[in-house]
Amino acid sequence: MNILILGAGQVGASLAEALVSEANDITLVDLDAVPLAQLADRLDVRTVTGNAAFPSVLREAGIESADLLVAVTQSDQSNLVACKLAHSRFAVPTRIARLRSADFLDPALLSTENFAVDFALCPEQEISDYIAKLVEYPEALQVVEFAEGRVVMVGVRAYEGGLLVGKPIRAMRDHLPAGVDARIAAIFRDTRAIDANGDTLVQAGDEVFLLAASEHIRTVLKELRRMQKPARKLMIAGAGNVGARVARRLEGQCEVTVIENRAARASLVAGWLDRARVITGEATDENLLIGEDIAETDMFLALTNDDENNIMAASLAKRLGCRRVLALINREAYADMVQGGPIDIGLSPAQVSIGSLLTHVRQADVARVHSLRRGAAEALELVVRGDRRSSQVVGRRIEELPPLRGASIAAVVRSGQVIIPHHDTLIESGDHVIVFCTRKRHIAAVEKLFQPVRSLFSLR
Incomplete structure (x- = not known):
């Protein structure tokens, strides 16, 4: 397949990396030549420097022979214009756009008669939904759904003393109630996948992916994890697009406190929320966290736009007694590095979004x-x-x-x-x-x- 990716940021780069090994011809377009050069050094891709909304740049990138256009630049307007041009001028069969603003997520605007977007991705919404699932399953490293929620797959860390640790995978059936079935889909040990079968022994520290019907998954999780109490007290660092969405999503089921260092933004988001508290301050302020009873908080979510700030705030919250902490980390190298230390979950937004693409x-x-x-x-x-x-x-x-x-x-x-x-x-x-x-x-x-x-x- 001939694929044209507009935007060489985290999402565009992650998508190119995922597809380049699958016999696809990929061209990346970006205004900044530096990330393009870095990707060209690592991947077998063609690159073009220029404005992705310009017909001349799209033509130089080979849009006339493209089977698929994926517009994931930082600009909603550029993404929409590129999709429109791809349809009306170049007859590209399939067009995908990343759109951050909810104003553009109108089916009429995205129809063939208007901007001609076949599929619109809203990263902030995807990430917010994903984080909400992790709050629902606080013992999990990852939670994903299939078949419109009928099937749930949960990644967990097997702990010393768990019912199945030290036993073969086939022994799981001995512990499950009648009518409950599940599958260990994969086991990763020391960051590597192992070829598992019924005789494979589960070891403490293994990253295990369990899959079951949604109504059975909690019963199955008891096999490998001490079931944690559902999160009832939540603290969010950052009232940006993601932080505000998560707060709005969870304020009806948890006691939510949001910390935002910009007074104007804090005031604005406070007006959007019904029950959550929004306070102005720095999430890396030890005295502020202690004053907000961080030791009694079930989950701390560091969701600012600054990776280093998120890592520092989440690490501090953990040291001060928070039960579980998550940090939103754009740089994948950071996410790999921090998870498993004081930070329970290092979440890469690009990897959450890429599944939909x-x-x-x-x-x-x-x-x-x-x-x-x-x-x-x-x-x-x-x-x-x-x-x-x-x-x-x-x-x-x-x-x-x-x-x-x-x-x-x-x-x-x-x-x-x-x-x-x-x-x-x-x-x-x-x-x-x-x-x-x-x-x-x-x-x-x-x-x-x-x-x-x-x-x-x-x-x-």
Whole structure:
């Protein structure tokens, strides 16, 4: 596929990195030549320096032969203009835009007659929804949903003394109540995926991805984690777009305090919120945190636009007794470095957003994609199409499928029913199959397996 990515920031760079290994031809456009040069050194991509809203720049980037345009610059206006030009002047089949302002998220404005955006991504909303799930499951490192919420996958750290630690994976069934089933989709040990089977022993410190029907996931989590009490007292550092959205989302279920160092912004956000408290101050002020009972706070969320500030504030909150802390970190190198130390979760906004983009880029019929472990792994929800003649998977048991290197089928959703599959589970047309890929280089092979085969008759 010929893909044109406008914007070489965190989202654009992460998307290029995710797609470049999958036999795609990728061109990146940005006003700043420095990040383009850095990406060209690391990745097999073409780069063009210039304004992504200019027809001449788009033409230089090869838009006339593009199959997909992804506009993720820092400017909503540039992204919208680029999509409009891609449709009206260059007939690009698919156009995606990142839009930060809610004013533009109007279906009428995005219609073919206007800005011609096929899919609009709002990063702040995606991140806010993601953080809300982490508050709901305070023991989790990651929480993602499939099949419109019917299936939940949770990444947790196995702890010493857990029911399953030191035992084989197959022993999990011995602890689950009747009618409850689950799957350990993957285990990462010392940052590397291990080839797990029923005889694999779970070790303390393992990062384990558990998958189950949404109504069963809490029961299953008890296998590997001490269940923490739901977060009831929440403190948020930063009243920017993300912080304000999270506060608004959670103020009805938690006692929320927001700390913002800009008095005008604090006053503005306080007017948007009904129950949350907004105070003016620095989240790195030890006396302020102590005065706000940080030791009695269940979760501290550092959500400012400054990585270093977030790391310092979250680390301080943890030292002062907060039960669990999260820091929003744009630089992926920082996120990898801090998680597992005093900071429980280092969250990369780009990696949260990229799943939605990948959902619209993948070659097979993909309903959902989640980027996991900061891009090291991926989980896909694939929709099965065709019949036994046109599909390599329909009407076949899992044990009959070609080996999926670096990937495993974790769940099947059929007519709303969640099935934890075994070797003899039959795949049917219309199934939503959730596949966990621990090695991203094998994703293209997984997609190809689930794509219907066009027969000679269908070509006539």
